[in-house]
Amino acid sequence: MKIVRLPGTDLETSALGMGCASLGSRISANDGLRFLNEAYSNGVRWFDVAPAYGAGQAEQILSEFLTGRRHEMRICSKVGLLPPRGNSVFRNIYEIARPIAQKAGGLRRFYRSLSATRNVKVPLSPAIIVSSLENSLRRLRTDYIDVFALHDPSAVDVAREEILRCLEDCISKGFVRYVSVAGDEEAVAVAARVGLPFSVFQFANPLGSSLPEKLTQIKGTEPAMVTHSVLGLGAERDRLLALSRTNPDLERSIRDAGYTGHLNEVVSNFLIGRAFVRNPNGVVLLSMFSPGRAANAAKLTRISLSAGSRAIYEKLEMLASRKDSNNDS
Numbered sequence: 001m002k003i004v005r006l007p008g009t010d011l012e013t014s015a016l017g018m019g020c021a022s023l024g025s026r027i028s029a030n031d032g033l034r035f036l037n038e039a040y041s042n043g044v045r046w047f048d049v050a051p052a053y054g055a056g057q058a059e060q061i062l063s064e065f066l067t068g069r070r071h072e073m074r075i076c077s078k079v080g081l082l083p084p085r086g087n088s089v090f091r092n093i094y095e096i097a098r099p100i101a102q103k104a105g106g107l108r109r110f111y112r113s114l115s116a117t118r119n120v121k122v123p124l125s126p127a128i129i130v131s132s133l134e135n136s137l138r139r140l141r142t143d144y145i146d147v148f149a150l151h152d153p154s155a156v157d158v159a160r161e162e163i164l165r166c167l168e169d170c171i172s173k174g175f176v177r178y179v180s181v182a183g184d185e186e187a188v189a190v191a192a193r194v195g196l197p198f199s200v201f202q203f204a205n206p207l208g209s210s211l212p213e214k215l216t217q218i219k220g221t222e223p224a225m226v227t228h229s230v231l232g233l234g235a236e237r238d239r240l241l242a243l244s245r246t247n248p249d250l251e252r253s254i255r256d257a258g259y260t261g262h263l264n265e266v267v268s269n270f271l272i273g274r275a276f277v278r279n280p281n282g283v284v285l286l287s288m289f290s291p292g293r294a295a296n297a298a299k300l301t302r303i304s305l306s307a308g309s310r311a312i313y314e315k316l317e318m319l320a321s322r323k324d325s326n327n328d329s
């Protein structure tokens with residue numbers, strides 16, 4: 001496992017982070033704890049959670065895993081989203097349907113498509129931030145959070161004076177070490193312009209995104225980045241798979257860059273490897289609730305680029321941005 005020190009912070013941690021969005025919803029507590037331990041034995045020390053994750057269960061399940069090893073871990077939790085209304089009913093449905101849902105990807109998509117399963121946005125205020133933080137600390141059974149993020153905030157909230165003062169207060173009282181925005185491109189860019197208290201930036205970094213460069217430009221220095229959606233925000237992985245099937249040169253180039261195995265695996269690993277290349281001193285989040293995922297991704301943290309493979313990454317980033325600009329027009 002590659003170890004990184006997030007630029008501008010004293011957070012030293014694994015380059016690979018465990019995304020806990022499904023912990024307690026799609027993934028049962030028992031299975032979840034098994035995969036958290038699997039990630040830990042493969043060197044993962046960063047865990048990304050939120051009050052809304054796992055239908056509201058993720059922080060509590062994570063706390064069981066943290067027992068006796070809190071000091072080794074870096075925890076990011078958030079404020080801004082709550083589990084869906086009527087959550088307790090859905091929690092029961094998850095319990096009953098989990099065995100079927102795990103087999104049928106279609107059912108998983110069906111859950112997501114129901115508006116009742118969508119997380120609820122919380123209007124941010126100092127009082128809400130403080131009570132959400134207190135509840136997270138209680139559920140996580142810890143007295144501090146390494147990184148406390150505004151979860152999908154509006155760009156306006158990111159720059160609001162009373163929010164900034166409240167976040168500074170959370171740091172000065174020792175409940176929070178660093179503050180972050182985990183959100184869309186606009187909110188993250190505003191946070192970079194605001195500067196402190198924001199020192200960590202969490203965002204999707206799919207093929208074609210130039211947000212890392214934009215943040216570096218705004219800050220005038222390398223930012224501390226936590227990136228996710230490495231397999232794509234939509235169906236990018238499937239698109240790349242289809243492209244590789246019809247374009248043997250592309251498949252050959254990816255294999256020449258050192259990725260081996262079945263085409264599915266080659267394409268997924270290529271995208272994961274690319275995520276580490278695009279965020280070399282930060283943390284890349286992955287959902288790793290399947291056997292072998294953590295071990296595989298841990299190996300990919302160390303990917304280094306030959307001149308040839310750098311050209312392939314650049315070609316694919318270009319292909320993706322060309323596709324995006326076509327969509328825009």
Ligand SMILES: NC(=O)c1ccc[n+]([C@@H]2O[C@H](COP(=O)([O-])OP(=O)(O)OC[C@H]3O[C@@H](n4cnc5c(N)ncnc54)[C@H](OP(=O)(O)O)[C@@H]3O)[C@@H](O)[C@H]2O)c1
Pocket residue numbers: 018019020021022048049151152182183202228229230231232268269285286287288289290293
């Ligand atoms: N606004 C925000 O703050 C925000 C937004 C999105 C995500 N996140 C964070 O980022 C984490 C990761 O989310 P993501 O959307 O980026 O998910 P992801 O890691 O791309 O995973 C999405 C799905 O792909 C599967 N997968 C993972 N590795 C794979 C591989 N090598 N081959 C095939 N399938 C694979 C996962 O399965 P298994 O899990 O079953 O292995 C999961 O079902 C979340 O849990 C959350 O912590 C934060």
